[in-house]
Amino acid sequence: TQLLEQSPQFLSIQEGENLTVYCNSSSVFSSLQWYRQEPGEGPVLLVTVVTGGEVKKLKRLTFQFGDARKDSSLHITAAQPGDTGLYLCADVSSGSARQLTFGSGTQLTVLP
Amino acid sequence: NAGVTQTPKFRVLKTGQSMTLLCAQDMNHEYMYWYRQDPGMGLRLIHYSVGEGTTAKGEVPDGYNVSRLKKQNFLLGLESAAPSQTSVYFCASSYSEQTLLLINQPQHFGDGTRLSIL
Numbered sequence: 001t002q003l004l005e006q007s008p009q010f011l012s013i014q015e016g017e018n019l020t021v022y023c024n025s026s027s028v029f030s031s032l033q034w035y036r037q038e039p040g041e042g043p044v045l046l047v048t049v050v051t052g053g054e055v056k057k058l059k060r061l062t063f064q065f066g067d068a069r070k071d072s073s074l075h076i077t078a079a080q081p082g083d084t085g086l087y088l089c090a091d092v093s094s095g096s097a098r099q100l101t102f103g104s105g106t107q108l109t110v111l112p
Numbered sequence: 113n114a115g116v117t118q119t120p121k122f123r124v125l126k127t128g129q130s131m132t133l134l135c136a137q138d139m140n141h142e143y144m145y146w147y148r149q150d151p152g153m154g155l156r157l158i159h160y161s162v163g164e165g166t167t168a169k170g171e172v173p174d175g176y177n178v179s180r181l182k183k184q185n186f187l188l189g190l191e192s193a194a195p196s197q198t199s200v201y202f203c204a205s206s207y208s209e210q211t212l213l214l215i216n217q218p219q220h221f222g223d224g225t226r227l228s229i230l
Contacts, residue, residue, distance in 0.1 A: 004154075033218070040223065040224075041223050041224075042116070043221050044221070088155070097143055097162045099157055102156070105154055
């Protein structure tokens with residue numbers, strides 16, 4: 001059974017600071033998705049990474065996929081209060097239904 | 113644009129009672145999923161469906177049953193609720209890869225059903 005570990009579990013920073021959160025797997029990812037979840041809502045997809053070493057940018061968010069496809073990181077530059085939320089990484093199964101296996105998430109709070 | 117709609121949003125049950133959670137999507141998605149989310153444990157897959165009339169077990173299926181009689185609806189049933197089933201339940205849907213000829217389709221989530229079992 002694949003285990004996804006996310007760190008840190010909680011992170012509280014001031015507006016304008018930079019931060020990095022991590023997602024590590026006990027086995028190779030088929031492909032990896034990052035989601036953000038806000039209170040009272042379901043997760044929303046941010047990005048999908050597939051190729052080892054891949055880097056994707058989404059405005060102030062930078063996603064990296066490890067060369068060996070066993071780890072990933074999310075870096076946020078100049079964090080804003082609107083970035084507050086639960087950041088979840090998920091392994092996308094190679095099975096027909098593309099089931100997701102989620103990590104436990106990093107709860108980010110950006111203080112104004 | 114309703115997307116994925118879950119009903120009810122909140123519910124309190126007593127141990128041993130039964131209930132059904134309804135998920136409806138208006139995006140003509142083939143795949144549908146039920147997850148539960150517990151503090152510190154992320155989301156765990158309960159059951160899923162790749163099409164009308166088909167269902168399959170996920171990571172934590174015990175104590176739950178599902179049905180997909182119509183493409184747009186996916187029902188999650190608890191026959192005899194237990195306190196361990198207190199959780200937030202999320203439904204999600206996605207296109208199949210064959211529909212858009214694109215791998216790694218995003219899953220679209222509802223806003224959840226908060227279920228407490230006393």
